[in-house]
Amino acid sequence: MQTPRHARPTACSLPHLLSVDSTATSSTHATQRRQLTLDEIDRVLVSDATSRRQGTTHYVLEVYTPSASPRDFDAACSKLYDDGRTPAYCVEKSxxxxxxxxxxxxxxxHLAHTxxxxxxxxxxxxxxxxxDKRFGSGVFRVLVGRDKIKRSLQQFMDDVLDMxxxxxxxxxxxxxxxxVQSHQVMRQFLLPRAPDS
Known part of the structure; x- marks a missing residue:
């Protein structure tokens, strides 16, 4: 059986998976934390690379909710979605x-069944x-450029989240x-990092 793919080139809806903790940008705002469940997430977008750390390009995952409020907004997110909303929070991933x-x-x-x-x-x-077998290839990343990589990462996220x-x-x-483990792995991937102390 082939999983139906939705024709959403840059966005995906999420099911009721597990909860994600929307954190503030500093430890002084720890009291402003709010539980955000993945079924509240409307879209996840892979945006442009924003920084290079130790030679590694990091891409920003912008997580949108249907009603993101200004206090939910992560200061690291600077873009508006095409309908004018700001992301609830952002996560940087390499x-x-x-x-x-x-x-x-x-x-x-693979390991779930004998x-x-x-x-x-x-x-x-x-x-x-x-x-794509070249997904982890360093040569592939150098040859195709950031835009193609960003589109590839967005398609990967859309497909996995749709599944x-x-x-x-x-x-x-x-x-x-x-x-169960796949949902946990995705939850960990989308969790914002705790602020450095």
Whole structure:
């Protein structure tokens, strides 16, 4: 069974996965923390690279909610979405972070079953196996440029989140350990980093 793909080139809706902690930018604002569940997230966009740290380009994941308020806004996010909303918070990730996410999703799905995989795990393994084999290649990153990498990362996020949403909304189907771990891996990936003390 092939998971239906939605025609959303730069945005994706999220299912009710797990909670994400929307954190303030400094430890003095720790009391302003608010629990944000992933079913409240409207879109996740991979925006342009904003900085280079130790030679690594970091891409910003902008997380949008249907009603992001100014106090939810992370100061590191500077863009408005096409409908004028600001992101609820932003997370910086490097290309190797995306590659690690890809490997973790594959491992969770691959190790969940001894003999026959469930539909979710089969679909996740097939998607990652049939994906771009050059995903983690340093040469690929140098040759194609940031814009193509950004589009590739956005497509990867859209596809994986659509798959998680599709199988989470399937009624009466129990979740295997691979599906549970995949949701946990995505939750960890989207969590904002705690402010440095």
């Amino acid at each position: 290309f190797p972070d995306f590659d690690n996410l890809r490997r973790a999703l594959y491992t969770a799905s 003999y026959a995989s469930c539909e979710f795990c089969k679909e996740m393994i097939l998607y990652i196996d049939s994906g 998680l949403e599709h199988f989470a909304s399937t009624e009466g189907t129990p979740w295997c350990s691979g599906q």
